[in-house]
Amino acid sequence: MTSMSEAVRKLTITSQMPLDRTKAFVEAMSAARGKHLLITLRGHPDPDGIACALAQAHLAQRLGVEKTTIGYSHELSHRENRALVKLLNVDMRKIKSVRDAGDVDFLALVDAHELEPDLADAGDYEVLTIVDHHRANQPPKGRFVDLRLDVGATATIFVEYLSELSPLDLDVEEDRRVATALMHGLSTDTDDFTLARPQDFRAAAMISEAVDRDLLTDLSRRAIAPSAMDVIARSLTGLVVRRNFAASGVGFVSETDRDTIAQAADFLVRREDIDTVIVYGVVGERFIEGSLRTHSPSVDPAAWLEQAFGHDDKGRAYGGGRRDKGGFRIPIGFLGRSTDRAQLWQLVEHAVKSAVMRMMGDDPVNSGPVERHA
Numbered sequence: 001m002t003s004m005s006e007a008v009r010k011l012t013i014t015s016q017m018p019l020d021r022t023k024a025f026v027e028a029m030s031a032a033r034g035k036h037l038l039i040t041l042r043g044h045p046d047p048d049g050i051a052c053a054l055a056q057a058h059l060a061q062r063l064g065v066e067k068t069t070i071g072y073s074h075e076l077s078h079r080e081n082r083a084l085v086k087l088l089n090v091d092m093r094k095i096k097s098v099r100d101a102g103d104v105d106f107l108a109l110v111d112a113h114e115l116e117p118d119l120a121d122a123g124d125y126e127v128l129t130i131v132d133h134h135r136a137n138q139p140p141k142g143r144f145v146d147l148r149l150d151v152g153a154t155a156t157i158f159v160e161y162l163s164e165l166s167p168l169d170l171d172v173e174e175d176r177r178v179a180t181a182l183m184h185g186l187s188t189d190t191d192d193f194t195l196a197r198p199q200d201f202r203a204a205a206m207i208s209e210a211v212d213r214d215l216l217t218d219l220s221r222r223a224i225a226p227s228a229m230d231v232i233a234r235s236l237t238g239l240v241v242r243r244n245f246a247a248s249g250v251g252f253v254s255e256t257d258r259d260t261i262a263q264a265a266d267f268l269v270r271r272e273d274i275d276t277v278i279v280y281g282v283v284g285e286r287f288i289e290g291s292l293r294t295h296s297p298s299v300d301p302a303a304w305l306e307q308a309f310g311h312d313d314k315g316r317a318y319g320g321g322r323r324d325k326g327g328f329r330i331p332i333g334f335l336g337r338s339t340d341r342a343q344l345w346q347l348v349e350h351a352v353k354s355a356v357m358r359m360m361g362d363d364p365v366n367s368g369p370v371e372r373h374a
């Protein structure tokens with residue numbers, strides 16, 4: 001990576017009139033001139049979020065923001081994500097509070113429109129920008145909000161800003177790095193472009209010349225960890241199919257392996273006689289977590305999960321999602337301390353299955369398959 005100051009080219013926005021959204025983004029960012037901006041990633045950082053944070057930091061520098069920190073609070077759980085951070089040399093900090101990042105003046109949210117709940121003091125800071133593609137239940141609170149449901153990746157939105165403000169150049173190392181990260185974010189969030197919208201293809205075309213192909217190849221090598229294989233095997237064993245719907249419980253999964261549940265769901269939804277699958281397990285002995293995958297036009301993951309699993313005592317849905325995928329997480333609280341894992345799993349499986357079967361219009365099953373636990 002070249003030194004920061006060497007790579008910085010200050011922006012002059014004169015030649016072309018950027019689109020209104022880009023202009024408004026620049027206007028909001030100008031409040032952070034000479035200040036410290038914390039770009040926060042919500043939940044477990046994924047390639048789209050990491051790429052967007054990188055892109056916003058890149059733009060911030062060019063817009064005169066004095067200091068930018070990229071912060072995240074949940075573990076980088078997926079080995080591909082760890083590879084992305086390492087190969088692209090992304091400077092990210094794990095933080096428990098905004099104060100951990102130093103004297104922060106403003107917050108920016110990328111690939112999310114709500115503050116990370118784990119950052120207890122986040123409410124004390126102004127959210128300058130929100131750029132996201134997830135459906136919002138209430139209007140997000142930020143000085144500038146660009147929320148688009150018609151893009152497959154938030155990276156697409158940042159490509160638009162970049163192309164209007166500071167087009168990426170293959171000959172500049174820093175630009176190449178941002179372009180490669182964005183391309184990777186685009187491809188992972190759109191399942192290798194199979195779910196990409198016209199805007200996503202346009203964005204990919206715009207940055208394609210600046211991408212480091214070798215690096216992109218390294219990033220997209222989808223290695224499957226042995227632990228994921230194991231969870232996939234368990235999900236196959238426990239698979240219950242009703243019409244075009246399938247469900248499977250995989251038992252206990254460690255915190256570090258939580259993404260294997262989603263990987264199993266990604267795999268199972270490819271079965272040709274189904275269009276929707278839900279895979280769930282107990283993660284870290286603290287949560288029931290599950291992933292839903294669908295290519296049914298009539299299943300809205302967020303609505304489906306909300307209806308199936310309901311809300312916590314603060315009225316927040318246990319599940320959420322977008323177009324084709326969703327996830328849910330329900331704390332099991334005190335029950336997690338039970339040392340009888342077989343029995344705990346039986347309880348969980350019965351509760352989840354009943355909720356799922358109810359959604360499918362079936363009676364809750366008692367014919368639960370063999371109990372499985374890791």
Ligand SMILES: [Mn+2]
Nearest residue numbers: 048111154189
């Ligand atoms: Mn995304």
